[in-house]
Amino acid sequence: MSEVRFTDQHEWVRVDGDEATIGITKYAAEQLGDVVFVELPEAGRKVGAGGEAAVVESVKAASEVYAPVGGEVTASNPDLTADPAKVNVDPEGDGWFFKLKLADKAEFAKLMTADQYAEFVKGL
Amino acid sequence: MADPNDTLQKTPLHALHVSLGAKMVPFCGYDMPVQYPAGILKEHLHTRDKAGLFDVSHMGQAFLSGADPARALERLTPADVVGLKPGMQRYGLLLNDEGTIKDDFMFSKLVGEDALYLVVNAGTKEADFAYIAAKLKGVAALEPRPDRALLALQGPAAAAVLERHSHGIDKLTFMKVTRCIVAGAPAILSRSGYTGEDGFEISIEAIHAERVARALLDEPEVLPIGLGARDSLRLEAGLCLYGHDIDETTDPAEANLVWSIAKRRKLDKDFPAAEKIMDRVFNGTPRKRVGILTDGRAPAREGADIADKSGKVIGKITSGGFGPTLNAPVAMGYIDSAFAADGTEVDLMVRGKPLPAKVAPMPFVPHRYRRAI
Numbered sequence: 001m002s003e004v005r006f007t008d009q010h011e012w013v014r015v016d017g018d019e020a021t022i023g024i025t026k027y028a029a030e031q032l033g034d035v036v037f038v039e040l041p042e043a044g045r046k047v048g049a050g051g052e053a054a055v056v057e058s059v060k061a062a063s064e065v066y067a068p069v070g071g072e073v074t075a076s077n078p079d080l081t082a083d084p085a086k087v088n089v090d091p092e093g094d095g096w097f098f099k100l101k102l103a104d105k106a107e108f109a110k111l112m113t114a115d116q117y118a119e120f121v122k123g124l
Numbered sequence: 125m126a127d128p129n130d131t132l133q134k135t136p137l138h139a140l141h142v143s144l145g146a147k148m149v150p151f152c153g154y155d156m157p158v159q160y161p162a163g164i165l166k167e168h169l170h171t172r173d174k175a176g177l178f179d180v181s182h183m184g185q186a187f188l189s190g191a192d193p194a195r196a197l198e199r200l201t202p203a204d205v206v207g208l209k210p211g212m213q214r215y216g217l218l219l220n221d222e223g224t225i226k227d228d229f230m231f232s233k234l235v236g237e238d239a240l241y242l243v244v245n246a247g248t249k250e251a252d253f254a255y256i257a258a259k260l261k262g263v264a265a266l267e268p269r270p271d272r273a274l275l276a277l278q279g280p281a282a283a284a285v286l287e288r289h290s291h292g293i294d295k296l297t298f299m300k301v302t303r304c305i306v307a308g309a310p311a312i313l314s315r316s317g318y319t320g321e322d323g324f325e326i327s328i329e330a331i332h333a334e335r336v337a338r339a340l341l342d343e344p345e346v347l348p349i350g351l352g353a354r355d356s357l358r359l360e361a362g363l364c365l366y367g368h369d370i371d372e373t374t375d376p377a378e379a380n381l382v383w384s385i386a387k388r389r390k391l392d393k394d395f396p397a398a399e400k401i402m403d404r405v406f407n408g409t410p411r412k413r414v415g416i417l418t419d420g421r422a423p424a425r426e427g428a429d430i431a432d433k434s435g436k437v438i439g440k441i442t443s444g445g446f447g448p449t450l451n452a453p454v455a456m457g458y459i460d461s462a463f464a465a466d467g468t469e470v471d472l473m474v475r476g477k478p479l480p481a482k483v484a485p486m487p488f489v490p491h492r493y494r495r496a497i
Binding site: 036057058 | 422
């Protein structure tokens, strides 16, 4: 069973066993506008929770994407390099950024649930 | 705490922008649309494909009158103002006493009128108007016109669209200007713009602005376009953005805007810091404004360092982003003149990493102005 949680930096993370898949939320994609470039971490790179892991660029501006949880990167989404607009089309599905091997499940438990995140966005 | 947006000014089209679903942002003291629901990418491509309507009412409009306002204005700009024929518009640089660029602006001579019509940048208008009024005191009088709105209709379909609302406008070729009626409103209409496309700028009284804008937006070819696409369009067209690509630390020689200095003015050297500027025109400047194209898809933004292939910093990006028409990143910036030749290989430093790039001629997307035959 997988579970999805969210950060106040508008990343989502889905955990399946000890594998975490990370992307940016629909809200973040809408705020950014048309995505034209993504820079993704290479497999094998270790990132800490809250550390800079990827970059997403829209026509307007560049934004950092932080790792919601720490671990070792196992894969990045190869489709995004060729078709960065996927981030706008399906941010919380096909537009995922990277996967990592979760180092500490307790970090995941500290993140917002879907309901908490929806409340958080409402307040912005 | 007071809402900071309360202090922002609104253009006469503010309510229209909000009703169209625009994302509003503070810009030069105004609450302005950065994009509409279509988004910057689509708005940009639509303008190059059909036509886009821009609200540029935040820009400063004014009339300069006096015994000889053209002669007076030449004290502050190296452009040929005196030689401007009635019915024509021209681009000029407003210089300070040191010969650096206080603003860039458009000036027009309307047929049968003595006063010159000026349009200056939004962010500098207060300072420009104060400067012009003070410098020309007793010689010419400046009358700002905050009661006027300014619309820009840009793109290959602009002329066909406007013809439906202002009969006979196609005889107005690039950089011509006339008073006429647009959608029932008295207008100052010029065939010019800031996108590199054919198009028009339409100055009307604020009270008519929303009705004229709605009439143009009702045409099937026209979409509303925000400031985001305005910036990417002008960057692809190689046009300077004041406060970024030119400012009071740059002069016409290094900014590569010597074409805006008239031949007569070069000979007479009768504009601010003319000796200094002409010396720099003939003997060169340490740095120059150039266009830059990167090899990959990662855009370099304003402020990124330009480095030579050994890693030495040789310049800085002043405008950079993604060019939707080129489908590639585009940038301009200032570079050590030894590296300013087209094709020179450089690196742009983005997040600490070098992006291979080349100095490239501008415009990046060819201009498609409707010039007189």
